[in-house]
Amino acid sequence: MALLRHEFVALFFGLIATVRVLASAEEPAEPEEPSYEFFSGNVVEVQSGKLTVSRTIMDKQPERRSFLMKPDTRVEGKLKSKVRVTVGYTTTDEGDIALRVVVRPPLPKR
Numbered sequence: 001m002a003l004l005r006h007e008f009v010a011l012f013f014g015l016i017a018t019v020r021v022l023a024s025a026e027e028p029a030e031p032e033e034p035s036y037e038f039f040s041g042n043v044v045e046v047q048s049g050k051l052t053v054s055r056t057i058m059d060k061q062p063e064r065r066s067f068l069m070k071p072d073t074r075v076e077g078k079l080k081s082k083v084r085v086t087v088g089y090t091t092t093d094e095g096d097i098a099l100r101v102v103v104r105p106p107l108p109k110r
Helices: 002-024
Strands: 037-047 050-055 063-076 084-092 095-104
Touching: 037 063, 050 084, 063 084
Parallel strands: 063 095
Antiparallel strands: 037 050, 037 084, 050 063, 084 095
């Protein structure tokens, strides 16, 4: 009977050690979303594969940026000239590539 108890205790501690090893193993990392940079302003021009946005910041010169639009670029809203947008983009050797474009509601009239 004492031998059986020792085997049981050894089996129990072996099981605990196995669970600890499995629990400490690294879980596979989830794929990260691409990191965005952001640019907000008004659409100046929409062409096939290209979007140009302009913004004006107080006491600074207006800034105009163009973004390449790929087939996998997500556009939320109706994209047309003069609408406010926020562009999530990444910079590559090709240029600034729009990954996501969100059309914003118009500003309220004063």
